[in-house]
Amino acid sequence: MSTAGKVIKCKAAVLWELKKPFSIEEVEVAPPKAHEVRIKMVATGICRSDDHVVNGFLVTRLPVILGHEAAGIVESVGEGVTTVRPGDKVIPLFVPQCGKCNICKHPEANLCLKHDLNEPQGTLNDGTCRFTCRGKPIRHFLGTSTFSQYTVVDEMSVAKIHADSPLEKVCLIGCGFSTGYGSAVKVAKVTQGSTCAVFGLGGVGLSVIMGCKAAGAARIIAVDINKDKFARAKQVGATECINPQDYEKPIEEVLREVSGGGVDFSFEVIGRLDTMMSALLCCQEAYGVSIIVGVPPNAQNISMNPMLLLTGRTWKGAVFGGFKSKESVPKLVTDFMAKKFPLDQLITHVLPFEKINEGFDLLRSGKSVRTILTF
Incomplete structure (x- = not known):
């Protein structure tokens, strides 16, 4: 029996209050409006950014259905949708690609002006919600809200992927893998034979290491205070692992010493202001490149000496690995299917x-x- 055009009742994890557990609730998911897509979720990853909302580091409106790293199957589409159809395997995109704004038209930029990151409204593009629970509207998260059996997204926030792709794996391309891998190969443009330092060995940090390896880095130094993560870091390509707690001197000094004056590329994949500074300081002062990948706490600022950049360092950041989402995600899934990365x-x-x-x-x-x- 077709559910197209009808309200669907399903289970979702609702966050009613900060710093409280998710509540599994029955929610009502409205049918998609024009240029919207309703998706049946198959798999979703748990990302640190979701936890940043729970603990108040990332501010969004409550109550909300979180989740943004997922894969599923199109259940129905609204009027005017042309890029996907019911039955297609898809990945929701927390960074949309409208294709019309100045950023989408810029060859090197990817943070579409239609995104809901900086000042989250918690709605779809038309300013309204598709979720209801206990008679109340429930907010969306980054236009995706994948902690629900069904979700509705704007067409510009969904990518059709390979029909044979294993959704319980390629869901990682919806955030963690792409964010890390792209930060190395697309944002930093890691060079053959270079030395890299990666701060933070979660899913995104490991993906940065995979990107550095794919780009041909000769040394990849993994940095974390959790030694239990070192074996996996080496499995994916780290050449050595360092625990800052093993040293009495600042970690940036250690890294400058072991790299002979500073690393070529560094990546902060934690979201702490102190490690962002350490990552910048461990770079070679004349040509080192440091990339901010981790999401920093809300409303916190760094005070730094401009001389650190005047000498030639580059400090930059990017969301979603710099990838234009709607056009890049299908290609990344195809590359995974071709065994170009695990x-x-x-x-x-x-x-x-x-x-x-x-x-x-x-x-x-x-x-x-x-x-x-x-x-």
């Missing part, structure tokens, strides 16, 4: 969707890299 090494746990709070506990305790929730 994703299995990033997945440490697979849980049923209803165990979402257990998955977040694993993240916070440092016991998981990526937990995949299956529906």
